[in-house]
Amino acid sequence: MRDLVQELVSHYADLRRQLTRDLRDPHHAADIAQSSFERVYTHTLGLRDGAAIESPRALLFRVARNLCIDEARHRKVAQEWAVSHAVVGTHLTAPSSEYVVAQHRVLRRVVETMEQLPPRRREVFLLFRAYGHSRAEIAQRLGITEMAVAKHLLRATIDCSRVFAELRHELIEPQAVNSHAGFDTALAEDFS
Known part of the structure; x- marks a missing residue:
């Protein structure tokens, strides 16, 4: 187990460099690299005795790539949701x-x-x-x-x-009001 951890640590710097090039954000790259390291380590703890990982480096890079893909998908869904709810959530109220x-x-x-x-x-x-x-x-x-x-x-x-x-x-212009603005404002005031 100790040999595996040392091998993962030796590839950690390479992974961070690769992720920094791909993501263009060193802090985000460090987060993904850390999460990848944790997942591979947790996975190896769950393996039965005698089972070994054939290529820890390949597994580490594959986990990091999958995390980047998952995060990109999540970001896309969140953006689509925000766009659809911005259109639906903002509407004209009844005129004053x-x-x-x-x-x-x-x-x-x-x-x-x-x-x-x-x-x-x-x-x-x-x-x-x-x-x-x-x-x-x-x-x-x-x-x-x-x-x-x-x-x-x-x-x-x-x-x-x-x-x-x-x-x-x-002339008085009707105002567009975000239906959630009151809630968000009240929530923000509670935490300030």
Whole structure:
């Protein structure tokens, strides 16, 4: 048994160098090498008397490789889980009453502004923005030139832009909330 331990120790430095090259992290390589050494040693303690390991070096390197593979698989599963739960766990909450009131106020002002536009300008704007007609389609439908359509669109856009500039400070954005944030925050505060 003592000879086996000495042989494993003699290959330990080679294993660490190999793992450091493969993993590019000397601390992580040392952890994997240590775990590999422990597993091989524990395995040899469980062998029946007279049973011997044919190549302790090969077994040590094979155990280390398997540990790296297991860890890579675990990391991949953990990352996939984190990505899937980040998408599922983050969602929009029900809008706050302030948000709903602000949006109704903005909508009311936009409707008022649209109603104050001259009828032809309002019709051109709605056909273009709401119904997605092209300028040529609008010109043909209303019997006016495309240049007139462009002027009506420009003036309507300027009128609406003024309203939005006035209302910009009233706009409230809905907030995305992580459904677990409260729990995590409370848990973090318990340990600090």
